[in-house]
Amino acid sequence: MSVQSLIFEFEETVCISPSNISSALSRLMPEIERIQDARAHQYTTPYAAINVPFDNHMFAQVQELIKEKEALRPTMLVVIAIGGSHLGTRAIQEAVAGVLYNTRTPSIAVYYAQTIDPDELSDLMDMVKAELQKNHAVIINVISKSGTTLETVINFELFLSILKEYAPQHYRKYVVVTTQEDSPLWQYGKKEHFSCLAIPHQVGGRYSVFTPVGLFPLGLLGIDIHALRAGAQQAVRASSDTHTVDNQAALSAVIIYLSASQKYTIHDMFLFSVDLAAVGQWYRQLMAESLGKKHTVTGALVETGITPTVSIGTVDLHSVAQLYLAGPRDKLTTFVTVQTYNTVLTVPSTLALLREAGVAQKALSQVMHAFCQGVQASYKADNRPFMTYALPEKSAYYVGEFLQLKMIEMMYLGYLFQINPFDQPQVELYKKETRKILRDE
Ligand code: PA5
Numbered sequence: 001m002s003v004q005s006l007i008f009e010f011e012e013t014v015c016i017s018p019s020n021i022s023s024a025l026s027r028l029m030p031e032i033e034r035i036q037d038a039r040a041h042q043y044t045t046p047y048a049a050i051n052v053p054f055d056n057h058m059f060a061q062v063q064e065l066i067k068e069k070e071a072l073r074p075t076m077l078v079v080i081a082i083g084g085s086h087l088g089t090r091a092i093q094e095a096v097a098g099v100l101y102n103t104r105t106p107s108i109a110v111y112y113a114q115t116i117d118p119d120e121l122s123d124l125m126d127m128v129k130a131e132l133q134k135n136h137a138v139i140i141n142v143i144s145k146s147g148t149t150l151e152t153v154i155n156f157e158l159f160l161s162i163l164k165e166y167a168p169q170h171y172r173k174y175v176v177v178t179t180q181e182d183s184p185l186w187q188y189g190k191k192e193h194f195s196c197l198a199i200p201h202q203v204g205g206r207y208s209v210f211t212p213v214g215l216f217p218l219g220l221l222g223i224d225i226h227a228l229r230a231g232a233q234q235a236v237r238a239s240s241d242t243h244t245v246d247n248q249a250a251l252s253a254v255i256i257y258l259s260a261s262q263k264y265t266i267h268d269m270f271l272f273s274v275d276l277a278a279v280g281q282w283y284r285q286l287m288a289e290s291l292g293k294k295h296t297v298t299g300a301l302v303e304t305g306i307t308p309t310v311s312i313g314t315v316d317l318h319s320v321a322q323l324y325l326a327g328p329r330d331k332l333t334t335f336v337t338v339q340t341y342n343t344v345l346t347v348p349s350t351l352a353l354l355r356e357a358g359v360a361q362k363a364l365s366q367v368m369h370a371f372c373q374g375v376q377a378s379y380k381a382d383n384r385p386f387m388t389y390a391l392p393e394k395s396a397y398y399v400g401e402f403l404q405l406k407m408i409e410m411m412y413l414g415y416l417f418q419i420n421p422f423d424q425p426q427v428e429l430y431k432k433e434t435r436k437i438l439r440d441e
Pocket residue numbers: 082083084085086143144145146147148149152204205206207289424
């Protein structure tokens with residue numbers, strides 16, 4: 001039996017019978033075996049993302065570059081990336097280091113330039129200039145698999161021009177380019193003598209967080225990337241287990257798939273930790289881009305997909321819970337909880353209101369768990385289907401394990417829906433239209 005560190009529960013709370021689950025698992029078996037087999041094929045398989053956490057050469061290269069850039073004593077890191085090149089890094093950074101990380105005045109702060117909102121960018125550019133005026137070092141890490149994403153390339157030029165202005169002789173050493181070899185960005189980076197890190201060709205953006213895409217910025221911020229990758233490795237081992245009662249990725253894929261066939265076509269990830277909100281955003285993209293596909297089944301066009309939503313406990317109990325508990329029965333929920341929070345805080349007892357509510361002197365984590373259990377009990381009482389994952393803590397190991405497990409879950413869902421979970425052909429449509437508009441204007 002494999003060792004599972006995330007606690008996964010679903011038996012009593014999903015809308016599917018054990019026999020349906022086990023027959024869908026049998027149908028999935030050839031794909032589980034294919035994933036197992038893909039372990040031997042490094043990057044020459046569409047499932048290449050499962051082999052990333054085992055790539056020692058890549059890991060060593062990243063570590064070496066982290067050391068080199070640490071020696072510059074940077075006080076700020078600007079990550080310029082969007083979509084799959086951005087979301088995983090942010091998810092891990094916020095989960096492990098906290099959403100308020102920058103306000104704790106760490107030795108190196110991190111900011112993200114995703115889109116091209118001029119107001120947000122101008123504020124961020126001012127912050128970078130202020131840092132450089134103090135003679136502090138700022139690293140910019142541009143990340144784009146294709147090396148052609150318009151928003152990323154625009155932002156890169158904007159921030160690069162600031163570095164050039166403040167360090168005309170030395171700006172090159174503050175730039176790290178992460179892209180696939182031979183992309184236009186790679187060629188530019190090499191020509192300019194920037195440090196370049198390669199993203200393997202076969203690993204798509206939303207599956208790339210354990211490549212240099214995530215490893216370099218996270219490692220530079222001091223996040224334990226050894227533990228991160230150990231967690232991801234554990235998820236690969238467990239998720240390719242043909243003994244399916246222990247295979248959480250296969251089980252959750254089957255539950256999502258069978259629920260969708262019963263019209264539960266919305267999937268809500270309900271995370272009971274503010275620091276995990278970006279994990280929800282990462283999963284939203286992973287599910288939406290991987291499963292939202294047009295394909296043909298016996299000659300007929302089928303439009304497939306599950307609409308992913310993200311809710312945060314207890315915040316969204318005060319916004320969407322009414323809908324979830326009374327509205328259409330079209331949602332399957334995955335609750336994500338944290339067993340041990342980083343901090344122990346106790347509810348004060350001065351106010352009578354708190355004493356009467358029975359919360360005075362209780363640990364805040366206990367109150368949080370009570371809310372989560374209360375919500376789950378009301379879902380259960382009204383037959384609203386859900387699964388739960390409990391992370392023992394928000395450490396790099398468990399967050400790495402969870403993200404890798406969800407990537408493999410998505411591969412299994414691709415097989416069950418008979419679609420390719422690795423491409424995003426329709427995304428190209430709007431890119432083409434936008435370029436046309438910009439050229440014609
Ligand atoms: O998951 C994906 O493939 C996309 O979301 C991409 O990551 C996103 O479009 C950004 O692309 P790139 O990394 O090429 O800049």
